[in-house]
Amino acid sequence: MAGTDPTVAQMDFDNDGLGIATERGDVIGAWACFHIPDIFVEVDWMPGHEMSNEAVAKVLWAFARQGIVLHIDRGEMGGGNQIIQPTTFWFRPRAGNSNDFYDFKWGNGWDMNGNNMVDFGVDNLRGNFSVNRLGIFHYCIMGQEYAEVAGSSGKSGGIPDDDFFVSDGKLKDMWWLDYTKILSSTFMHELGHNLGLHHYGNVDQCPHAPDHDEGAGCPDYVSIMSYHYQLSPGDWPSGWGGNPNYGSRTGWSDWANLNIASIQNAPGVEGDP
Amino acid sequence: MDMTRERKLIITVVSVTISLIVIFPLDGYKYTYGWYGELELQIYIDDTVLTLGLDNSFNATYVLKNIGKTTVRVLPFSVNFSPHAYYPNGSAVRFNGSIGGAAIFTDHDLIEIHPGKKIQYCYQFSFLRWDFSTLGNYSVDGVYFSHRSNRDSITLPIWEGRLTSSSADLRIEAP
Numbered sequence: 001m002a003g004t005d006p007t008v009a010q011m012d013f014d015n016d017g018l019g020i021a022t023e024r025g026d027v028i029g030a031w032a033c034f035h036i037p038d039i040f041v042e043v044d045w046m047p048g049h050e051m052s053n054e055a056v057a058k059v060l061w062a063f064a065r066q067g068i069v070l071h072i073d074r075g076e077m078g079g080g081n082q083i084i085q086p087t088t089f090w091f092r093p094r095a096g097n098s099n100d101f102y103d104f105k106w107g108n109g110w111d112m113n114g115n116n117m118v119d120f121g122v123d124n125l126r127g128n129f130s131v132n133r134l135g136i137f138h139y140c141i142m143g144q145e146y147a148e149v150a151g152s153s154g155k156s157g158g159i160p161d162d163d164f165f166v167s168d169g170k171l172k173d174m175w176w177l178d179y180t181k182i183l184s185s186t187f188m189h190e191l192g193h194n195l196g197l198h199h200y201g202n203v204d205q206c207p208h209a210p211d212h213d214e215g216a217g218c219p220d221y222v223s224i225m226s227y228h229y230q231l232s233p234g235d236w237p238s239g240w241g242g243n244p245n246y247g248s249r250t251g252w253s254d255w256a257n258l259n260i261a262s263i264q265n266a267p268g269v270e271g272d273p
Numbered sequence: 274m275d276m277t278r279e280r281k282l283i284i285t286v287v288s289v290t291i292s293l294i295v296i297f298p299l300d301g302y303k304y305t306y307g308w309y310g311e312l313e314l315q316i317y318i319d320d321t322v323l324t325l326g327l328d329n330s331f332n333a334t335y336v337l338k339n340i341g342k343t344t345v346r347v348l349p350f351s352v353n354f355s356p357h358a359y360y361p362n363g364s365a366v367r368f369n370g371s372i373g374g375a376a377i378f379t380d381h382d383l384i385e386i387h388p389g390k391k392i393q394y395c396y397q398f399s400f401l402r403w404d405f406s407t408l409g410n411y412s413v414d415g416v417y418f419s420h421r422s423n424r425d426s427i428t429l430p431i432w433e434g435r436l437t438s439s440s441a442d443l444r445i446e447a448p
Binding site for chain 1: 349369
């Protein structure tokens with residue numbers, strides 16, 4: 001029986017990195033699908049930067065059309081909530097309280113000592129992400145901006161990873177674009193990094209450019225993982241149905257390249273150098 | 274001086290001033306943009322011999338210097354920079370980290386570099402994100418690129434182009 005046999009409880013029929021025990025709600029108190037890949041994302045936000053219902057709907061629908069169930073928890077599943085607005089917000093761990101991504105995720109006990117992440121053992125319980133969700137949920141914060149990369153619209157902890165940040169404030173500054181579209185596409189762009197995609201999909205170099213010329217983009221890569229399509233919804237192909245899309249390059253689709261199961265090896269605490 | 278001569282003088286001064294403004298725009302004349310050879314990019318690393326299993330990172334400093342005679346406006350390194358590392362056989366070192374999402378720049382983000390001056394950017398090559406697990410000689414460099422995109426709201430002229438840095442060598446040794 002699945003209820004008593006630990007081997008069965010760990011079986012993952014849909015290759016999403018979540019075993020039966022997790023998907024039937026034993027761990028997180030929420031049901032998922034045994035035979036359809038599920039992706040869980042907890043979203044916290046700074047005041048004024050909550051992810052809108054319209055943006056959530058666009059992202060959910062984009063995944064649903066590919067047979068993937070995306071669960072976005074803005075509090076509906078007991079996780080997401082509003083956090084405070086720090087004076088300066090850093091993505092990478094930084095000495096000091098409530099000033100970096102991991103202070104908000106795990107609490108102020110996690111910080112940097114030189115080049116090393118150290119648990120100082122203080123205040124860990126005041127984080128916003130439950131340790132029970134590690135390896136199951138991705139964790140996202142939405143806010144005005146992060147300090148390390150000027151002008152950037154978001155940041156993923158790595159490729160793959162379980163943490164990402166969306167600079168919602170930067171997107172609002174682009175008043176001439178459809179805010180709901182670029183918010184949803186930026187959310188999917190950073191989540192795409194979490195799921196293993198680079199800026200050129202499942203490869204880290206544009207076949208037509210000798211280097212990572214991220215600013216110029218790769219012209220024939222039609223995906224919101226490309227900088228161009230991430231923030232140029234007016235150029236989205238009509239086949240996308242008005243929603244963001246991981247799209248494709250001739251010969252394959254990046255939807256098939258998502259490393260959904262990577263969540264089971266989520267690093268949890270390290271910031272991207 | 275009668276009124277006619279005074280008017281002529283005023284008209285002449287105003288005309289010359291307007292002509293100068295047209296020929297040398299007030300804001301742009303002292304800047305260059307779209308000119309490839311005015312900047313250079315150098316790399317410096319803080320450690321050239323590292324030990325596998327003991328060292329877990331090294332730092333690279335990229336220096337962007339204005340070697341021309343006019344002030345240049347540039348975009349910040351931000352996402353306009355890509356560090357590179359190469360295995361002993363010349364192939365690119367696998368990188369599993371990430372850089373920021375697409376950037377949105379305004380005039381406020383621009384940096385002015387006067388002739389002879391420089392700005393620098395420090396980058397840590399972490400072995401968690403870069404695969405330096407093979408023993409031998411490596412080389413590292415970087416590419417800075419500055420392109421105006423339609424998502425930016427930049428009104429001032431900027432330097433646009435692409436620069437590959439000098440190269441630095443390092444060695445990974447057995448413990």
